[in-house]
Amino acid sequence: MAPISTTTFTSFLFFFLLHHIFVHSLTRPTGFTTDLIHREFSPLSPFYDQSNTKFDRLRNTIHRSFSLLSKPSSSPNTIQSEITPVSGEYLMNVSIGTPPFNILSIASTGSDLTWTQCQPCTRCFKENSRLFNPENSSTYTKVPCNSRPCDIAVDAFTFGSTSGRPVTIPSVIFGCGHANVGTFTESSSGMVGLGGDPLSIINQLENSIKGKFSYCLVPLNKKSKTSKINFGNNAVVSGTGVVSTPLITKSPSTFYYINLEKITVGDQTLEFKASLNSRKGDVEGNIIIDSGTTLTLLPSDLHSGLVSKVKENVNENPVRDSNGLFDLCYSIGDNGEVENLNLPNITFHFTGADVDLTPTETFMEVEEGLVCLTIVPSDEFAIFGNLSQMNFLIGYDLVKNQVSFKRTDCSKQ
Numbered sequence: 001m002a003p004i005s006t007t008t009f010t011s012f013l014f015f016f017l018l019h020h021i022f023v024h025s026l027t028r029p030t031g032f033t034t035d036l037i038h039r040e041f042s043p044l045s046p047f048y049d050q051s052n053t054k055f056d057r058l059r060n061t062i063h064r065s066f067s068l069l070s071k072p073s074s075s076p077n078t079i080q081s082e083i084t085p086v087s088g089e090y091l092m093n094v095s096i097g098t099p100p101f102n103i104l105s106i107a108s109t110g111s112d113l114t115w116t117q118c119q120p121c122t123r124c125f126k127e128n129s130r131l132f133n134p135e136n137s138s139t140y141t142k143v144p145c146n147s148r149p150c151d152i153a154v155d156a157f158t159f160g161s162t163s164g165r166p167v168t169i170p171s172v173i174f175g176c177g178h179a180n181v182g183t184f185t186e187s188s189s190g191m192v193g194l195g196g197d198p199l200s201i202i203n204q205l206e207n208s209i210k211g212k213f214s215y216c217l218v219p220l221n222k223k224s225k226t227s228k229i230n231f232g233n234n235a236v237v238s239g240t241g242v243v244s245t246p247l248i249t250k251s252p253s254t255f256y257y258i259n260l261e262k263i264t265v266g267d268q269t270l271e272f273k274a275s276l277n278s279r280k281g282d283v284e285g286n287i288i289i290d291s292g293t294t295l296t297l298l299p300s301d302l303h304s305g306l307v308s309k310v311k312e313n314v315n316e317n318p319v320r321d322s323n324g325l326f327d328l329c330y331s332i333g334d335n336g337e338v339e340n341l342n343l344p345n346i347t348f349h350f351t352g353a354d355v356d357l358t359p360t361e362t363f364m365e366v367e368e369g370l371v372c373l374t375i376v377p378s379d380e381f382a383i384f385g386n387l388s389q390m391n392f393l394i395g396y397d398l399v400k401n402q403v404s405f406k407r408t409d410c411s412k413q
Contacts, residue, residue, distance in 0.1 A: 031233025
């Protein structure tokens with residue numbers, strides 16, 4: 001699937017808006033929940049390798065986070081199909097067309113376009129499963145556009161549901177790729193875009209799901225449990241302990257930006273100063289919240305201060321990470337636990353929402369007997385990654401423009 005020009009993008013967006021108004025003018029309140037499958041740690045994932053140790057799986061996961069630090073940014077005015085889903089950590093089963101054709105896709109809040117490979121494919125990356133054939137779907141419609149090739153289409157999408165009753169959305173705009181480039185793997189077929197742009201599944205379904213989705217990510221050591229993603233009525237985050245922070249509108253609109261004011265370690269506070277923010281120097285919307293990035297990334301100066309404050313609060317001598325990936329590590333011995341180190345809680349103070357992280361959400365055993373701080377420096381962008389989000393029910397409300405957090409045992413959801 002080739003890049004689409006800015007002119008085509010404008011024409012497509014106009015079509016999209018007309019289509020959206022027409023298809024969703026009849027509001028059908030929908031609430032459903034489906035599984036999010038961790039690509040490395042879940043036995044349900046085709047990437048799961050039983051011969052790997054938990055440290056092998058974690059190493060693979062962490063390396064994908066570090067690959068983000070060298071990933072080039074793309075123009076927000078271009079639909080670019082050379083997408084790199086190696087940054088996504090969770091998979092979702094969806095079905096396209098009538099009758100439904102099942103595909104396993106990366107689900108990512110850092111992507112907009114929902115996309116899969118399609119027959120006939122003149123240039124495709126190798127894939128273990130069969131490709132979607134539009135000719136076999138009675139509900140498939142190709143979207144006309146002014147460039148060749150143009151692979152935007154509309155078809156029915158069916159989502160599995162934990163209720164046992166699949167939910168079908170009759171018309172979803174997606175990319176149906178016949179000439180594809182990128183670094184996909186053989187075990188997945190495309191992307192489910194959960195980002196903030198009008199192209200994303202979330203915005204396409206705005207009227208039926210009321211602009212709401214949420215997820216609850218199970219800790220990686222709970223591999224027998226599956227994380228959940230909720231839409232519409234099922235996605236409401238409420239009750240005791242909920243805190244909310246505004247979503248900040250910025251470019252590119254794919255990402256969900258929130259505002260980090262300061263970080264507390266024990267009783268010591270570090271301010272997120274405007275000078276610490278990368279490139280533009282603006283403090284509003286200074287961090288992205290993303291389910292597809294494993295590690296949390298902070299500007300170097302803020303990260304350096306954080307490491308210093310953690311050291312001051314721990315009565316142990318740091319040890320070196322032999323792989324050179326992490327700046328702060330401690331030894332717990334062969335049979336130790338993270339909890340035995342008496343590590344401090346780290347609180348992220350977002351505007352209006354204090355999110356208190358226990359050591360199990362900020363440190364992880366990365367090799368036998370070695371635990372490391374999973375918050376790393378980056379001067380390209382700041383990201384609140386998924387290790388820091390585990391065991392929180394996190395809700396996105398695109399009508400109220402806010403993100404909500406609620407401490408939750410996600411293995412019981």
